Amino acid sequence: MVERLVETSNPKVIAELETKIAKLDEDKLRMSEKITQNSKPKASMGQIFELLRELLSNPWNIHDKGPLEVKKTILKTAFKAPLAYDRQNGFRNPQVSVIF
Known part of the structure; x- marks a missing residue:
């Protein structure tokens, strides 16, 4: 996606790709938080x-x-x-x- 962003000169396409990248970053952060929460043992x-x-x-x-x-x-x-x-x-x- 980043390669497309660099190659594109259309502002609408650039804005759309930036929102997709931002959404993917948010999803990645949310999933990493879930992993850290679920990795804690329930008992010692x-x-x-x-x-x-x-x-x-x-x-x-x-x-x-x-x-x-x-x-x-x-x-x-x-x-x-x-x-x-x-x-x-x-x-x-x-x-x-x-x-x-």
Whole structure:
């Protein structure tokens, strides 16, 4: 765009290209601000480590007291595959993850 701006002698075209360049600069600034805002961690490393230590020491307490998203995450972590269920026999032997 800058090359076109240099080559052009029409004032209307120059003004239009300058507004486009200004808009692109604003968009670039706005996106860089979003990136810096989203790159901040939601929790400190100490909080994450403490939660992980508590989970690995007793996953049932967190599963029992935590929200639904935490329960689903624990189940995905604890088992390699979805739990198999048979109508006559109930749940089959689960494939337990290496962590537990």
